[in-house]
Amino acid sequence: MFNAHIRVLLRPSILDPQGKAIQNALHDLGMIGVESVRTGKFIEMHVDAPTAHAAEAVVHQACEKLLANPVTEDYEVVALVPADTADA
Amino acid sequence: MFNAHIRVLLRPSILDPQGKAIQNALHDLGMIGVESVRTGKFIEMHVDAPTAHAAEAVVHQACEKLLANPVTEDYEVVALVPADTADA
Numbered sequence: 001m002f003n004a005h006i007r008v009l010l011r012p013s014i015l016d017p018q019g020k021a022i023q024n025a026l027h028d029l030g031m032i033g034v035e036s037v038r039t040g041k042f043i044e045m046h047v048d049a050p051t052a053h054a055a056e057a058v059v060h061q062a063c064e065k066l067l068a069n070p071v072t073e074d075y076e077v078v079a080l081v082p083a084d085t086a087d088a
Numbered sequence: 089m090f091n092a093h094i095r096v097l098l099r100p101s102i103l104d105p106q107g108k109a110i111q112n113a114l115h116d117l118g119m120i121g122v123e124s125v126r127t128g129k130f131i132e133m134h135v136d137a138p139t140a141h142a143a144e145a146v147v148h149q150a151c152e153k154l155l156a157n158p159v160t161e162d163y164e165v166v167a168l169v170p171a172d173t174a175d176a
Binding site: 019022026029031033037041048049054055061065066 | 089107110113114117121122123126128129131134137142143146149153
């Protein structure tokens with residue numbers, strides 16, 4: 001069993017209105033030092049696979065077929081560790 | 089200028105229907121090794137602050153006042169680095 005952490009972000013060239021709205025709200029709350037905000041998805045996945053290599057293949061397949069829009073988003077597998085040593 | 093990476097996840101005791109829907113969709117696509125999926129938000133923030141300590145204070149304030157629901161969600165600042173060395 002492996003524990004994968006994935007993040008999916010809009011490509012830098014794509015406008016992120018949600019991030020802009022958060023930035024404006026933070027300014028209204030007094031946090032004027034916040035110069036930009038970009039939002040994305042964070043996905044934690046437990047994968048039953050015999051090896052880390054097999055688990056990684058499943059995770060990339062999941063990202064490419066379902067989790068990330070290949071036109072507008074980039075994804076990154078930020079961690080892939082055996083589940084018993086996963087920190088969260 | 090500092091670059092902060094934040095993730096916000098539902099607490100483990102809270103049901104995540106979006107994650108369950110993703111898991112079911114992945115099973116339908118043939119990825120039956122996926123045993124659980126939890127979804128959350130990923131936020132990248134640029135903060136103009138004189139020190140890392142000051143930037144960290146702004147980031148925590150933003151999470152507590154706006155980004156995370158304190159009843160149902162946990163947040164974690166996974167990175168806080170000077171913007172010129174940030175990797176993404």
